[in-house]
Amino acid sequence: MYLIKVNSYQEMSDKAADILFDVITSKERPVIGLATGSTPEGTYKALSDKLNSSTVDQSKITTFNLDEYVGLDRNHNQSYAYYMNENFFNHVSIPEENINLLNGKAADEEEEVKSYEEKIDEQGLDIQLLGIGRNGHIAFNEPGTSFDSLTHAVELTEETIEDNSRFFDDKESVPSRALSMGLKSIMKAKKILILINGENKKEALSELLNGVVTEENPASILNNHPDVTIIADSAAIGE
Ligand SMILES: O=P(O)(O)OC[C@H]1O[C@](O)(CO)[C@@H](O)[C@@H]1O
Numbered sequence: 059m060y061l062i063k064v065n066s067y068q069e070m071s072d073k074a075a076d077i078l079f080d081v082i083t084s085k086e087r088p089v090i091g092l093a094t095g096s097t098p099e100g101t102y103k104a105l106s107d108k109l110n111s112s113t114v115d116q117s118k119i120t121t122f123n124l125d126e127y128v129g130l131d132r133n134h135n136q137s138y139a140y141y142m143n144e145n146f147f148n149h150v151s152i153p154e155e156n157i158n159l160l161n162g163k164a165a166d167e168e169e170e171v172k173s174y175e176e177k178i179d180e181q182g183l184d185i186q187l188l189g190i191g192r193n194g195h196i197a198f199n200e201p202g203t204s205f206d207s208l209t210h211a212v213e214l215t216e217e218t219i220e221d222n223s224r225f226f227d228d229k230e231s232v233p234s235r236a237l238s239m240g241l242k243s244i245m246k247a248k249k250i251l252i253l254i255n256g257e258n259k260k261e262a263l264s265e266l267l268n269g270v271v272t273e274e275n276p277a278s279i280l281n282n283h284p285d286v287t288i289i290a291d292s293a294a295i296g297e
Pocket residue numbers: 093094095096097098188189190191192196197198218222
């Protein structure tokens with residue numbers, strides 16, 4: 059794993075956007091995996107600015123998102139579909155048909171996750187962007203998730219519900235389930251870029267870097283991937 063140290067949120071966002079942009083410009087039809095959460099918001103701003111001031115043909119870009127809450131309509135202001143529109147898709151010209159998002163209101167959940175994984179396999183991910191939860195979760199893969207997991211439905215932990223309640227009116231309004239790409243799905247990406255900032259992610263970063271690979275720490279699977287870049291700020295590194 060390659061660790062890039064940064065001193066600010068802006069620097070992290072700019073570096074991440076540069077890496078995503080490089081992958082986009084190196085492929086005829088780039089396929090990029092995207093993440094939600096507060097961490098990548100700046101990256102989306104920087105990446106949309108870069109794309110819009112370049113000659114990149116955005117109609118060739120395909121995206122896959124990691125996860126979505128179960129039960130939230132895509133127009134709900136806390137759905138990840140809404141987040142992606144607000145933070146990225148509304149600011150770029152990637153065609154709607156190239157945007158892949160899990161449907162948290164799918165009538166047939168089994169079919170939804172199965173067909174999503176099939177699409178990932180057909181298209182292949184050139185890069186997957188990730189954030190990390192305090193408990194080491196990546197996407198919505200909570201501690202204890204099998205390293206062999208493909209896209210699946212998950213029960214959220216109390217800790218994740220607590221962390222995400224800041225975006226909802228109250229804790230009770232946070233959905234308790236989600237659809238999420240699995241750990242094996244994420245590992246299929248040719249390249250992985252993970253962003254870790256803030257003191258509250260210090261432990262998650264050190265657990266990732268200590269080299270112990272265990273299903274109790276979902277992010278630790280990244281130690282088994284040949285091309286992972288971590289961008290972390292000094293607060294998360296503890297300097
Ligand atoms: O970037 P944040 O808001 O700290 O979230 C961390 C992680 O938690 C999630 O939002 C899910 O709870 C992930 O999508 C994200 O990577």
